[in-house]
Amino acid sequence: MSGPRYTPLAASLPSTVPFVGPETQERARGSAFAARLGANESAFGPSPKAIAAMADAAAESWKYGDPENYDLRSALSTHLDVPMDAIVVGEGIDGLLGYLVRLLIGVGDAVVTSMGAYPTFNYHVAGFGGELHAVPYKGDYEDPDALLEMARQVDAKLIYFANPDNPMGTWHDAATVQRLIDGLPDGCVLCLDEAYGEFAPEGALPVIDVANPNVIRMRTFSKAYGLAGARVGYAIGHPELVSAFGKVRNHFGVNRVAQAGALAALQDQAWLADVVAQTAAARDALAAIATGLGLQPIPSATNFVTIDCGKGVERAKAILDSLVQAGCFVRMPFVSPQNRCVRVSAGKERELNLLKAELTAALSSLGSKAR
Amino acid sequence: MSGPRYTPLAASLPSTVPFVGPETQERARGSAFAARLGANESAFGPSPKAIAAMADAAAESWKYGDPENYDLRSALSTHLDVPMDAIVVGEGIDGLLGYLVRLLIGVGDAVVTSMGAYPTFNYHVAGFGGELHAVPYKGDYEDPDALLEMARQVDAKLIYFANPDNPMGTWHDAATVQRLIDGLPDGCVLCLDEAYGEFAPEGALPVIDVANPNVIRMRTFSKAYGLAGARVGYAIGHPELVSAFGKVRNHFGVNRVAQAGALAALQDQAWLADVVAQTAAARDALAAIATGLGLQPIPSATNFVTIDCGKGVERAKAILDSLVQAGCFVRMPFVSPQNRCVRVSAGKERELNLLKAELTAALSSLGSKAR
Incomplete structure (x- = not known):
């Protein structure tokens, strides 16, 4: 007996998904992320x-x-x-x-x-x-x-x-x-x-x-x-x-x-305004972390900062892997030339401190703090 | 400037919706339903x-x-x-x-x-x-x-x-x-x-x-x-x-x-079992209400009872309209011969009592308690 007859279009589609969720990565690594900064969620929460x-x-x-x-x-x-x-x-x-x-x-x-x-x-x-x-x-x-x-x-x-x-x-x-x-x-x-x-x-x-x-x-x-x-x-x-x-x-x-x-x-527009202000502060903090480590933050009007790691996709990927391994969920752009960057969502102080420490460690283990 | 170019299929589709929600009816009538028995929701609630x-x-x-x-x-x-x-x-x-x-x-x-x-x-x-x-x-x-x-x-x-x-x-x-x-x-x-x-x-x-x-x-x-x-x-x-x-x-x-x-x-399978039991009792109660009024309940293995009103779509529609007007949200099948019926979801005692009272009144005002 023959199986389902998919439409030609459906049959032609790949099974790839646009995004792998952080929970999937957590299950693979066997522990939860300490900082969830990869999906541009609002760490400041809803009202x-x-x-x-x-x-x-x-x-x-x-x-x-x-x-x-x-x-x-x-x-x-x-x-x-x-x-x-x-x-x-x-x-x-x-x-x-x-x-x-x-x-x-x-x-x-x-x-x-x-x-x-x-x-x-x-x-x-x-x-x-x-x-x-x-x-x-x-x-x-x-x-x-x-x-x-x-x-x-x-x-x-x-x-x-x-x-x-x-x-x-x-x-x-x-x-x-x-x-x-x-x-x-x-x-x-x-x-x-x-x-x-x-x-x-x-x-x-x-x-x-x-x-x-x-x-x-x-x-x-x-x-x-x-x-x-x-x-x-x-x-x-x-x-x-x-x-x-x-x-x-x-x-x-x-x-x-x-x-x-x-x-x-x-x-609750007052809460929204407060979140926007906290997000802007976190963005500034992220930019300062990047700059302090010799990386180039790209100007952002969002709740994330995309950081130019300076040396193409391999370096960005190495930094991303290192951060993820250390418990910081972040993502990076998918295609060149944007994929010379890692993308970090605005977070609370604890998360940004962790990000700073782990980014510092990643750069250090990559053999250079500056690009 | 010409507007969006819809696909031929999209352009051909009607704007009708499968179901009008009870909230839409409530807004139209200007008051909330006293008994929500039309969408086969579980009045017994989740665990x-x-x-x-x-x-x-x-x-x-x-x-x-x-x-x-x-x-x-x-x-x-x-x-x-x-x-x-x-x-x-x-x-x-x-x-x-x-x-x-x-x-x-x-x-x-x-x-x-x-x-x-x-x-x-x-x-x-x-x-x-x-x-x-x-x-x-x-x-x-x-x-x-x-x-x-x-x-x-x-x-x-x-x-x-x-x-x-x-x-x-x-x-x-x-x-x-x-x-x-x-x-x-x-x-x-x-x-x-x-x-x-x-x-x-x-x-x-x-x-x-x-x-x-x-x-x-x-x-x-x-x-x-x-x-x-x-x-x-x-x-x-x-x-x-x-x-x-x-x-x-x-x-x-x-x-x-x-x-x-x-x-x-x-x-919480214990809660589920309890809901299923309460639903069965409500179904029996609904069947008894229908039978007591000379209507024919159709055997049901669901959380609703479909009631044969006995005289075709006009009578069923009149009963439905009467119930809805009286604050009992119920629905009826869309096509013949099923649309000789009204469909009533299992509810709690208060709702079933209201349904019984309003169904009695509807039949009475339609000039006959029996079919």
Whole structure:
């Protein structure tokens, strides 16, 4: 008897995953990480009010969550001053990226991104058979002009652009992003990933304009709001594009407790401001650690610092391995030339002290403190 | 400037949703339901240990959940006595059905189900362009022979079959289901939805055989375990089919708190047994209420009772509307001849008393207590 008949596309897909989780590494090494600084989670945690709201909601878990995510969307609508029907909530930005790609991209359709940008976006594009065209970063910045030029060349239906960027942490000002928006070729959608938007300095995020049918902005409760484990992201865009998500999304996909947590987190803007301030301080501390050891921190508007280790991928990989072995979970960019770096999330003092000690030891054992 | 260029498939999809949530109805009517008996949630709630585990885990929500769902899969592996690599955890059965359909079904591929069976499965089939072929129920039972016959006729890649069934609550014994499994045409996969499996009597569920490449069984923490809002389902099947989910799933899609809750729920089998007993008693009570009012309860192996209102869809719809207006959230099957019924979930005594009172009133105002 013959087995399942996969679609040709499904049969062609690799079984690789975009990210291996820290728990997998912990199981492999047989002990927990002492510092969890690899997934750009917020070590400062969610608002205590969000924790309390989730603890309260736990007993109500026998009920499905509201498939409309009404209360959260209503609060976001007020907070962002955009209509509710311009907001869709989903299972993290990862889930929303999957839905967006599914709506727009079929086999052979052209998509443009930056070489080394978010791998989970690429995973979704491959998953629906899209043709990904990647342009190099310029310095350590995503290059809007190159993205537009490539989009015109390949008649892209979709461009991915993160501001601030991951994995480098760099950012563009709003005027530059607006030029990217204004320069979009006919029929091309810009997916503007603002997962780290709350950390960005004033003037980095363009004004939201949901009248533009071709821009969709992705935001999340996973980063500054400290709720990575909750899986609550949202997309903001033209109501027509936003309503199209209703054709394909898992309507009951967002956890009920998470909806309550995200709502409470949104309502505690004082906590958010405090986290952003603590994150900025941790970023400065990380930059100082790097500089003090002769490494080059790349300017960041996120909750991580990407550190140029100075001598290409082998050295960065050696440092990463050494840190991981010593109990510091960190990651590094996947492709050249960004993979001359290691990427370290903002953490609390204890974690940064450990990172400093282990990075010092790693460099020392590599035979040189300076590059 | 022209807008987004949707795929032809996405452009063709309707914006209808499989289910309108009770919260949407509550917002429309301006008040909360007094009895929530429409979504087959467990009014008896999750294990207190699961609630405690979730409350504890809430503070850890700043961390992503383990994308491998390792601890939960490991516990399920022990509980079910199947290898871990034969289990995949996802965002409820709804999410897993979407992944399964995506792996197997492309535009024009044939799928077989029963006329009036789970609409969310149909939603996913339509969403990936599959051709759905539905066979009638036989009496109020899904008809394995008719499913097989249709699958052969249309060269189906996938059959959907729920045991116990929703929306009718009926069930087949294991031998009958095994005949369905054994009769599968070459290259045809059976999706055996056992969402209500924990409520089924001894002897209704066939032995799990993960060596069979063509059977995948769907189970959930949403029903008997009382965690509908957590969004944790799992599929059990041949490791090759199960591993294929890794090509398309949202790897970080399962909420971290929910993973902890599901694990604790699984570990409290005494609570599960108590819920199953309380549910059976509530089912008997619901049947008695129906019978006492001259209506015909359909035998059920689930956590709901589907009640034949005796005079076709108009009468059932009138009763449903009356109940909903009176604050009892219930639902009814979508298609004929099942839509001569209303479907009422097992509830606590207070809810059943309210249901009895309002059902009595509804029948009385419809001019007849008997059919």
